[in-house]
Structure formats: structure tokens, C-alpha cells
Amino acid sequence: MNTRINHQEVSPEIYNTMLKLEGFIASSGLDHTLYEFIKIRASQINGCAFCLDMHTTKLRSMGETNQRIDLISVWREVPFYSARERAALELTEAVTLISKAGVPDDVYSNAREYFSENEFLTIIMAINTINSWNRIAISTRMVPAQAQVQV
Template sequence: MQRLDYFSLAMPAFHHLLAVDQYCKKSSVDPTILRLVQIYASQINGCAFCVDIHCKEAKIAGERELRIYHVPIWEESPLFSEKEKAAFEWTKAVTLINQGPVPEELFQKMKQHFSEQEIVDLNMQIAFINLFNRFAATFKSVPGARDQALGLGKANLS
């Protein structure tokens, strides 16, 4: 059971954050990569609510289920491109920034696959999902609780 309704209690702030969400959705980064990053960061953060939502969104958007299942094992999986793997590695480094700075070598790898604008936009998405993970995980949002409101029943994953 969810501990409290943080969204209602901080609605003015969340309305502002929705503008960041819209920015991310319209950003220069391939939407497929953004969805994979949302899933992976949410997994790292142990946010079941967000993993649930973003897996369903990815399936509805046409992502192959096997690729969704392979997100936790992206390093060994042959299903992801080098660009996607760089995004996963970047996501891990940014999400776990408390474990040390993002290595220069990783930044250079990112520059091989992404423009400067894409790197900034990808970082914005990672920061944004990390923020939401911290609310949903802390207050124990229930996976599937927003399916109807978000139209996620179309994923047929219940």
C-alpha cells in the first residue's frame, strides 16, 4: 500500500516537473533509448512502480519484449546496439554518481555515439527519472496502480 499521495500533496511542484517530462519526450534522443534508460535507471533505484510503467510504455510503443527482459543484462545481451549500450553505461554512471565521478573515458564513448545536445538531453532524462524514482520508491507507489489513468492496459502485461 502506498504510504501517502505525494503527487497530490506537492501538486504545484509536480505540474512544473511535467514540463521537464514534455521536454524529455520531445528531446533530440531516440525515444527507444529514452524508454530503455527509464527502465534501467528505475531498476537500479529499485523502483518497482516506475519499472512497471516504463516496461508497459515500451511494449505499447513497439519494443520487443525480449529486449525489455534483457535490460538488466544489457552488458551481455546481443540485442542492444553499441549506442544503446553506451546509453545504459551512462545511465548507470549518472544514477550512481555517489560512487564516483563519471569517467572521462565514458564521456568520450558517449561523444562517439551522441551529439552534445543528445548527451545533455539524455542526462536530463536520467536526472528526471531518478527524481521520480525517489518519490515512487520512498512512498511505495503500487505497481499497476496508474495503469488505467495512463492507458497502460494496452500492453497486455497484467
């Protein structure tokens, strides 16, 4: 499997725009581990091998346990995530799969128990950003062996 287009080389403007979104989220105060959980869960749902490889590797380098990284896809079935992390993962699933049921009121209410309005909006932006990265990586057929950048 070969990469179709190197988006970073072909359109640095697009790549730099995405990096600005990343920079905004990184400077927002959103917990970095939580952001990586969001990235991993959305990437699992979207089937983005490139992003999964990148973000699981990053989370491991941050000192997160293999168990918590490996079990994100079944977060409801294990007691290893805080209520705050669970609310973010649930919201990530709803927003990533938004065409199925929107963001149900109970998901919104649960998230708002743990996140302020500003934090909620930042998490929505974080979910949108990783979904955009996933769509770029999948459409251009980026594969982990060809990883050239860290996001």
C-alpha cells in the first residue's frame, strides 16, 4: 500500500492550518492525556491506522500504561478510566458518529457534569480536529511506516 498524496508537500497551507488547530488545543489547557484518548478513540472508530499508531506511541512516551491505551475501545467494560475520561470518550464517540444520532441529550448532560462550557467547546474542537486528521490520512492512504510528522 502506497501513499496517494503527500499532503504536507503538496499543500503546506492545508497542513499548517491543521497545525494551527493543534496549537490552539495544545494551548487551551485541555489535559494532554485526555486529548490523546480522544484522538485514539476517534481514530479507532474511523479506522485510521496512521493516527492510531502515532497517538498510541505518543501516549506511551508520556508514561501512560499499556493497559489503559489498549483498552480504550472497550472503555465502558473496564474500571480503568475516570468519570471525566469516560464523559470525554462518550462525547468523542457521539461526535465522531454524529450522523447516527447526533449528540444525545444524556451524552451532552453527562459531559457538562465534568466540563465547563469552554472545556466542552474545546473538546468538540479537539474531536473535530482528529476527525479531520483521520480523513486526511485515510483519503491520502498514509500508513504508519511512512510516518514523517508528529501531531
